[in-house]
Amino acid sequence: MSNEHGESANMVKLILKTTLWLSIITIVEIIAAVLLTDLFERNNMLIVLNSFYIIMSLAKAFFIVSVFMHLKFEVKFLAITILIPMTFLLFAVVALLAEGNSWLQMRNY
Amino acid sequence: MSDPVINPPLNPVYTGDTTHRQDSTGEIHDHGHHEHHKDNFITKYIFSQDHKMIAKQFLITGMFWALVGGMLSVIFRVQLGFPNQAFPILETIFGKWAPGGIISPDFYYMLITMHGTILVFFVLTAGLSGTFANLLIPLQIGARDMASPFLNMLSYWFFFMASVVMLASFFLPQGASDVGWTAYPPLSAVHEASPGSGAGMDFWLIGMALFIFSSLLGGLNYITTVLNLRTKGMSMSKMPLTIWALLITAVLGLLSFPVLLGAAILLIFDRTIGTSFYLDNIFINGHALPNDGGNAILYQHLFWFLGHPEVYIVILPAFGLVSEVLATNARKPIFGYRAMILSLLAIAIIAFVVWAHHMFVTGLNPFVASVFVFLTLLVAVPSAIKVFNWIATVWQGNIKFAPAMLFAIGFVSMFISGGLTGIFLGNSALDIELHDTYFVVAHFHIVMGISAFFGMFAGVYHWFPKMYGRLMNNTLGYIHFWVTMVGAYMIFWPMHYMGLAGVPRRYYSFDAFQSFNMFGGLNEFITMAAMLVFFAQLLFLINFFYSIFYGRKLTNENPWQSNTLEWTTPIKTGHGNWPGDLPTVYRWPYDYSKNGDEYIPQTTPLREGETGGH
Amino acid sequence: MTEATTLTTTAIGPSRWNGGRSPFKVSWGKLMMWYFLVGDSFSFASFLITYGALRFSYESWPAPTKVFSSFPLLEGVKLPLMFVSFMTFTLIMSSVTMVLAVHYGNHEMNRKKVVKWLSLTILGGIIFLASQAWEWTHLIVDEHMTLSQNPFGAPAFGWLFFTITGFHGFHVLTGVIINCIVTTKVARGDYDRKGSYEMVEKIGLYWHFVDLVWVFVFMAFYLL
Numbered sequence: 001m002s003n004e005h006g007e008s009a010n011m012v013k014l015i016l017k018t019t020l021w022l023s024i025i026t027i028v029e030i031i032a033a034v035l036l037t038d039l040f041e042r043n044n045m046l047i048v049l050n051s052f053y054i055i056m057s058l059a060k061a062f063f064i065v066s067v068f069m070h071l072k073f074e075v076k077f078l079a080i081t082i083l084i085p086m087t088f089l090l091f092a093v094v095a096l097l098a099e100g101n102s103w104l105q106m107r108n109y
Numbered sequence: 110m111s112d113p114v115i116n117p118p119l120n121p122v123y124t125g126d127t128t129h130r131q132d133s134t135g136e137i138h139d140h141g142h143h144e145h146h147k148d149n150f151i152t153k154y155i156f157s158q159d160h161k162m163i164a165k166q167f168l169i170t171g172m173f174w175a176l177v178g179g180m181l182s183v184i185f186r187v188q189l190g191f192p193n194q195a196f197p198i199l200e201t202i203f204g205k206w207a208p209g210g211i212i213s214p215d216f217y218y219m220l221i222t223m224h225g226t227i228l229v230f231f232v233l234t235a236g237l238s239g240t241f242a243n244l245l246i247p248l249q250i251g252a253r254d255m256a257s258p259f260l261n262m263l264s265y266w267f268f269f270m271a272s273v274v275m276l277a278s279f280f281l282p283q284g285a286s287d288v289g290w291t292a293y294p295p296l297s298a299v300h301e302a303s304p305g306s307g308a309g310m311d312f313w314l315i316g317m318a319l320f321i322f323s324s325l326l327g328g329l330n331y332i333t334t335v336l337n338l339r340t341k342g343m344s345m346s347k348m349p350l351t352i353w354a355l356l357i358t359a360v361l362g363l364l365s366f367p368v369l370l371g372a373a374i375l376l377i378f379d380r381t382i383g384t385s386f387y388l389d390n391i392f393i394n395g396h397a398l399p400n401d402g403g404n405a406i407l408y409q410h411l412f413w414f415l416g417h418p419e420v421y422i423v424i425l426p427a428f429g430l431v432s433e434v435l436a437t438n439a440r441k442p443i444f445g446y447r448a449m450i451l452s453l454l455a456i457a458i459i460a461f462v463v464w465a466h467h468m469f470v471t472g473l474n475p476f477v478a479s480v481f482v483f484l485t486l487l488v489a490v491p492s493a494i495k496v497f498n499w500i501a502t503v504w505q506g507n508i509k510f511a512p513a514m515l516f517a518i519g520f521v522s523m524f525i526s527g528g529l530t531g532i533f534l535g536n537s538a539l540d541i542e543l544h545d546t547y548f549v550v551a552h553f554h555i556v557m558g559i560s561a562f563f564g565m566f567a568g569v570y571h572w573f574p575k576m577y578g579r580l581m582n583n584t585l586g587y588i589h590f591w592v593t594m595v596g597a598y599m600i601f602w603p604m605h606y607m608g609l610a611g612v613p614r615r616y617y618s619f620d621a622f623q624s625f626n627m628f629g630g631l632n633e634f635i636t637m638a639a640m641l642v643f644f645a646q647l648l649f650l651i652n653f654f655y656s657i658f659y660g661r662k663l664t665n666e667n668p669w670q671s672n673t674l675e676w677t678t679p680i681k682t683g684h685g686n687w688p689g690d691l692p693t694v695y696r697w698p699y700d701y702s703k704n705g706d707e708y709i710p711q712t713t714p715l716r717e718g719e720t721g722g723h
Numbered sequence: 724m725t726e727a728t729t730l731t732t733t734a735i736g737p738s739r740w741n742g743g744r745s746p747f748k749v750s751w752g753k754l755m756m757w758y759f760l761v762g763d764s765f766s767f768a769s770f771l772i773t774y775g776a777l778r779f780s781y782e783s784w785p786a787p788t789k790v791f792s793s794f795p796l797l798e799g800v801k802l803p804l805m806f807v808s809f810m811t812f813t814l815i816m817s818s819v820t821m822v823l824a825v826h827y828g829n830h831e832m833n834r835k836k837v838v839k840w841l842s843l844t845i846l847g848g849i850i851f852l853a854s855q856a857w858e859w860t861h862l863i864v865d866e867h868m869t870l871s872q873n874p875f876g877a878p879a880f881g882w883l884f885f886t887i888t889g890f891h892g893f894h895v896l897t898g899v900i901i902n903c904i905v906t907t908k909v910a911r912g913d914y915d916r917k918g919s920y921e922m923v924e925k926i927g928l929y930w931h932f933v934d935l936v937w938v939f940v941f942m943a944f945y946l947l
Binding site: 132134135136137250251256257325328329330332333334336337338339340341342343344345363364365366367368370371372374375378382383384385386399400401402403404407410411414694 | 738740741742743744745746747748749750751752754755758759761762763765766767768769770772773776777780781870871877878879882886890919
């Protein structure tokens with residue numbers, strides 16, 4: 001029983017730690033968006049900033065899914081069945097962004 | 110100690126709770142409660158939660174829609190076969206839609222639109238996977254019912270509501286949707302674009318949204334049931350191929366239908382609240398629409414992200430049913446069981462990365478197109494594996510030519526003929542010539558329409574005894590098969606030649622094209638063949654409904670001497686499926702003609718020294 | 724007898740995949756919720772992919788720091804992205820309260836604590852919805868960004884924003900309603916009688932999913 005109690009307390013600690021990380025990432029993102037956008041835009045480096053946002057968002061998603069949604073503690077194969085379909089979305093994103101870009105080219109002709 | 114597995118004790122009919130009791134770690138607690146709760150007419154036949162009854166509901170609704178959808182095609186074939194020839198009876202029946210006995214162009218487009226929608230979604234999706242997933246999943250994996258019988262019931266009733274809405278749209282003053290089953294904007298997005306773009310399109314969208322909810326509810330149930338509720342011993346590698354196919358079908362539906370829902374929601378917004386997702390630079394009667402800045406091709410991408418997996422949603426259940434029927438009736442183990450599963454998985458994965466091959470001539474970026482050509486042609490590999498395995502399964506078998514078996518063999522023939530033309534169409538360079546011609550019509554009707562129908566017929570003839578405890582008439586079955594088989598080729602084979610000559614599909618008439626005059630006679634021939642095939646289906650309907658009430662009664666619970674679990678249930682299968690305990694599975698389902706035994710059911714334990722499986 | 728037993732065990736084997744139980748050690752209800760969310764992520768993805776494709780087809784796109792720079796009651800003061808930060812924190816916090824509710828339900832079956840944390844989750848959801856209502860009203864009434872026009876640039880930004888945040892808001896609203904129902908049931912002691920707080924866990928998954936989607940909606944409209 002005491003063991004389970006300890007486990008429970010550990011879990012709460014993990015939850016609070018995750019919350020802290022989510023908050024820090026969000027704050028950093030917002031600071032970057034407010035203060036650094038102009039700087040990066042002037043130097044034509046916006047892609048660096050955008051990549052940073054995407055990586056950070058994926059990190060937040062990872063924290064939410066693994067800790068809050070408890071997927072880290074489920075059977076690993078369950079996680080695999082959930083994550084595999086997401087790769088289709090990745091392909092769709094790449095294909096449709098390429099398409100969007102080609103619409104722009106066609107509109108400019 | 111008597112073996113409880115082979116001879117289940119004849120307890121009174123199982124009256125326990127069919128909602129699966131599963132604790133939070135997923136352990137099944139199946140105790141045969143013996144509390145009696147009686148079914149009345151409504152809970153037994155209408156709002157039934159028994160998967161077998163829901164399967165019958167899906168089947169009969171699907172048959173109704175097949176009749177309607179087939180009838181529509183006969184009517185528009187009249188126009189194509191006998192253009193400008195008056196049939197006064199058409200005016201008597203359809204009034205303003207066929208003035209002077211000639212079908213009006215608007216009516217023609219309404220007919221082809223609804224023919225496509227009805228057959229693809231309502232018959233070959235709901236009618237096929239709805240029927241057989243419901244009937245076979247719990248029976249073949251050894252479960253009392255679906256994971257959630259209630260959601261399963263809702264799934265049917267959402268389908269029913271979708272059916273009501275779709276049927277109602279025929280009776281609108283402006284008629285049903287007439288923008289093509291793919292509902293491409295701007296025709297589908299602008300109310301004034303065509304008569305059916307108004308209320309007809311609204312009904313179409315509502316009907317489709319209800320349909321999507323139905324298939325999502327169904328699909329979630331199928332997936333969780335197969336994963337969680339298999340009986341003891343039924344490992345994934347002991348599952349019949351039907352279950353594998355239905356599981357993967359459900360996964361495809363779960364992942365692709367939400368995207369169609371998204372596309373439909375955006376279309377509804379474009380139509381009603383003034384957004385412009387799909388609209389840009391549209392002029393109606395010389396006036397520019399305010400909508401600006403969207404892209405019509407976007408809809409096509411979203412639609413075909415569903416649309417391509419959808420054709421596999423249609424064909425995969427047929428794959429499964431045919432594999433099972435072929436092995437049972439050839440009295441041979443299925444050839445390459447693992448290869449069959451792997452090819453199903455490969456097809457499912459490829460299904461999600463090939464959608465743009467439907468759009469080669471929309472102005473797709475040529476580089477993107479080349480990627481899609483490569484991925485599309487990959488589909489040929491797993492498809493060919495399946496075909497070879499089916500042929501190898503029948504090869505030197507002790508074949509029993511039951512009607513189901515004939516349809517299964519016919520399926521393989523159709524799938525080969527239709528699949529080969531797919532290789533032509535998958536090439537973007539060839540597709541420029543062939544796109545939107547009758548070549549495409551021939552291709553997809555053979556490979557997905559007729560093939561899936563053959564799979565469905567094989568399934569109905571094979572599992573009819575399980576559904577109704579009676580047998581269907583064989584002679585009528587044989588006539589039905591041969592007329593359909595020959596007739597279907599008579600309809601669609603000539604279309605290849607027309608397509609290669611450049612005859613475009615979806616045209617109301619070809620009067621304006623001198624060069625297509627030569628196909629007038631062929632068109633007449635196709636129309637006659639279509640009518641013949643349509644009337645042959647009435648034989649099937651008569652056979653089906655007559656046999657429900659007057660067919661030969663089953664005397665043996667396993668009429669086809671098959672190995673799978675559904676044939677271990679009593680002839681009159683009650684709710685809960687097995688009167689006693691759930692069966693235990695010891696071997697794979699394809700032990701036919703093994704060690705001198707003609708068939709060994711899955712519930713028979715392995716003998717001393719015998720190795721199980723593949 | 725012993726022979727039969729050994730035969731059975733060797734034939735069936737100990738793997739979780741051999742039937743009679745869930746291969747994932749979860750009930751069918753939880754599995755169904757997971758796969759529903761996988762499906763729903765595809766509907767959100769279809770919207771966000773639409774956003775990406777349309778955005779790439781435009782030469783220029785409104786800068787989020789210019790569009791979202793107001794704060795309630797502070798008229799005329801430019802506070803870029805501050806209000807949406809508040810909304811984001813509300814949603815993160817409501818996710819935390821939810822995960823605590825799930826935790827105390829599963830580990831301690833502590834009805835009081837579960838009700839407390841669930842109520843706070845509902846409060847978070849309502850604050851989020853109210854904030855969104857204010858933001859929409861402000862954009863439509865004060866800034867005149869509507870479905871057909873956008874003073875900040877590309878009109879597509881407007882309708883994409885309202886459609887996607889609207890669809891997300893609809894999910895939050897559904898979540899709040901379901902949370903209210905479940906909270907009532909917890910308070911009534913339904914799950915104590917049943918001996919399992921799994922329902923709290925299932926709606927918890929849904930609620931976290933809504934938070935997860937917000938991460939990407941937030942990224943698409945407010946950062947990129």
